[in-house]
Amino acid sequence: MKKQIETIVLENKTGQRLRIYKVENSNSFCxxxxDDSDHFEFEAGDAEEITNAIDVVVDSFA
Structure with missing residues (x-):
């Protein structure tokens, strides 16, 4: 059985909500x-590069 998750919403301590979701009828994600209409669009193959870049920035301050 395959489980697909269409949307994940993360909320920080100040109440900001980050939404990661699959774009309907496409192979893209955002x-x-x-609450903002501007979202960064990417393909599944880009996800690892994005998460690695986040880690690099965060780890540089650890």
Missing amino acids: IGLE
């Missing part, structure tokens, strides 16, 4: 603040 990430952005839930």
